[in-house]
Amino acid sequence: MALRIDDKFPGANVRVLERNEGADPAVVFTADPHGGPEALWFDFRVADDAPPDPMPETLRLALRFFGNLLGGYGNPEFCRPVYRADGKNWLRLPPPSVRQLPDGQSVLEWALPYPVAPVEIALTHPYLPDDLRVLLQRSKGYWHEEAIGLTQRGNVLTRLDNNASLASLRGGQPRGLYLLARQHAGEAPGSWVLDGMLDGISRRKSGAPWRVWAVPFADLDGVLAGDYGKDAFPYDLNRAWGKPPMRHETLAIQRDMRRWAALCRPELVLDLHAPGLCEHDGFYVFQRTTEDAAAQRADQAWINILRQELGPEFAAETFARTANYPSRWTTARLTDFVRDEFNCPALSMEIPYGLCGTAPMTPKQYREAGRRLARAILSRW
Template identity: 40%
Template sequence: MKILLKVSTDIPFGNAADIEVKEENGTPVVSFEPSTHGGPESLWFCLRVKTGTRSKKIKLLMKNVQNILGGGTPENIRPVVSHGGGNWVRLGAPEVKILPDGRTTASWLVTPTKKEFDFAFCYPYGRNEVDNLINDSNGYWKADVIGLSHKDRPLIRLSNSSGNLKRTSRGLYLIARQHSGEMSGSWVLDGFLREVARLKIKDLVIWAVPLSNIDGVTDGDYGKDNFPYDLNRAWGSPAMRHEVLVLQRDLQRWNKRCTPLLAIDFHSPGGCEADGAYFFNSDPKKYPKEHKLDKKWADRMAKEMGPEYTSKNHSRFIDYRSRWETPTFHHYCNLTCKSACLSMETPYGISNGHVLTQDDYRLIGKRMVRAVVKAISDG
C-alpha cells in the first residue's frame, strides 16, 4: 500500500535528518534523527507530518538516541505535539528499544486530529512568544533592537527602564537561548518577565535578551558548541561572535545606568536529565568571592522554587571539560560587570517525577522573582 504521508522541516524551528517513511504491521512509521546543523552536538528536533485524510495512529521513531547530548536515559524524553497549529501537548514515555548492536531508538504513537501535526523535542519558543509577552505586559516591557546577528537578524532586548547615569537603582540583566535549542530556559524567563510586569516593579532596572542566538533559533539549530563558535564561549576580549560583541556593549550600557544586582543566563541541560533545575556558580577555587555571592543567590532561588522543581544538588560549578575553555557570559558578568551571576539549567521534560508544562516553567520563573523581591526586602 502506498503511504501518502509527507514530512517537512521547512517550518519554524525545523530540524530533522535521515527521514524515512515506511509501514510496519499496518502502522505508518516516520523515523528520523535530530540534525547537528553543522555542529558537534545534536538534540533539538522539530518536524511536520502531513497526513492527508489519514486518522490512524502514526509512529514517530527517533534513531540513534545515544548520540544526542545527555541521551543515556531516553525513557525520560517527553516530546510535544501540535495538531493543525493548535496548542502543544506533551506525549508520554517512549517505547525504548536497544538494537542488537547496542544502538537505541525511542518511539511514540500519535493519533492525528488534523491533516497535519508538528512534533518537537520540547515546547518551541520564538519571536511570536516574545511578542505575546510584550503585548500581555500592557506597555511594561519596551523592545529595542540593540544590534544585528551574524546573519543580519535583529537582536531584541526588552527593558522596563533605561536607568540613569547616577546609577540610583539596582539592576538585573537576563539572557536566554545562547544555545538556540534550549527551549525550557526561554519558558522560565517568560514566566519571570510576566511576573515582573504583573507586579509592575519600578525600583529595578531590568534588561532581558530572550533570543540571544537568533540565527540558531530561526534556523532550528541545537546550538550547543556550534561552529564557528559557541555563543556562550565567545565572551572574551575581543568577542569571538558579533552577537556577543553586541551583548557586551549592551551590558556595559546597563552597568553604567544601574548598580548591578544579579545576572541570569537561562539554559537547558542534557536531553534526559530529570532531577530538577540547578545553577552553575563560579569556581570556588579560582573565584572564591564571586562563588560565595553566586551561591547565596542559588540558595535563595532554590528555596523559593520548591523541591518539585529543584535538584537536590542545586548549586554547582562547571568541572567538566568544554570544547572551548574560553570566557562565558557568567565570567563576563562576574569579572567585568562585578555582578553576581547564575547560569540556570531547567530540564526539558521531567523534574523529580513531575512532567513539565509551559505553566510549570512559568511558575518556576514567577517563584524566582519572589526570591529577588524577598532578597531586596531583606536588604
C-alpha cells in the same frame, strides 16, 4: 496515502530517515546537527492529506541515534517529547518503548494518533519570537524592545528593558538585573522560564526599583534556523565572552551590558539554559569556581534565595554545581565576563526539557517557576 513532512517553518529541525506508508505507517527520524558537533533539538510537522481507507489508528514515530544526542545515554524513559494536533494544546508523549538493534543501538518509539490534520512533534514546547510578541502585548507596554545590533547572519538582535517604569525615579541608581536566554538556540525551556519572569516583573506593584534588561534570543540565527546550537560553529556563544569577543552577538551584548551597568548597581546576571536530554532532577545552577571568597559568598547568597523560592517542586536536590564537564573551548563564558567586568554575581541555570522529578513540564509550569525566580530576586531588598 501520502505522509507529508514539513520542516519549512521557523525553528524547524528534522532529518527524516524513512517514512513507511504500508500497514505499519511510521516516520523514522532524528535531530539534525545543522553543521554543529552536537544534535538535540527537533521540531517538525506530519500530515496525511489523503489518508487510506480504512485509516490506520496510529503513526509510529521512531527516534534514531538516541545515543548520539546530547544527554542521550541511559534512561530513555525520561526522553519525553511533545506533540500537538492541528495547532491545539501541546501534550507530552509517554515514555517510549525502546527497541534494541543487534549492534546495541537504541531506537525510541511512540505511537501517535494518525495525523489526518497536521501534527507537530518537538523535543519540548518551542518558543519563538511570535511567543515573545504575545508576552509583550500582555505586559501592556511595560517592556520596551530595543535593537542592539545584528547577529552573525544579519538578523536584528533585540533587548527588552523596563526603563520607562524608572523614568520618575529620583535619587540613587536602581539595582540592576540582566537576563539572557537561548545562548544555545535549542534550549527552549530557558525561554519559557524567562517569559514567566518577565510577566512576573511587569505585574509587580511595589518594592525597591530594579533596572531589568533581557536578551530573549541571544542566538537568534540559531533559534530561527532550528539549530540546537550547543557548541555551535564557528564558536559556541557561551564560550565567546572573552575580550575581544569571538562572536558578533557577544560583542553586541557585551556593549549592551556596559550601558546597563552605567545606569544601575549591577546585582545579578542570570543566564537561562537547558541540560542534557534525559536529565530530570529539576532546575540547577552552575557556580563559578573562584578563589575570591567575597565573590563566592555573593553567588551563594543568590543561590540560596533562588533555590528556596523555586522549592522542591522545581529545584534539584543538588542545586549548585560546578561546570566541570569537558568543553570544546577554554575561553570565557558569560559568567566570567560579568565577574571580570562588573564584579557582580552571575549564574547560569539549567532547566530540564521533559520532567522535574516525575512531573512532566508544561509552559504553565515553566512560567510559574519563572515568576518564582522574579519574586525571589526582586524582593531581596
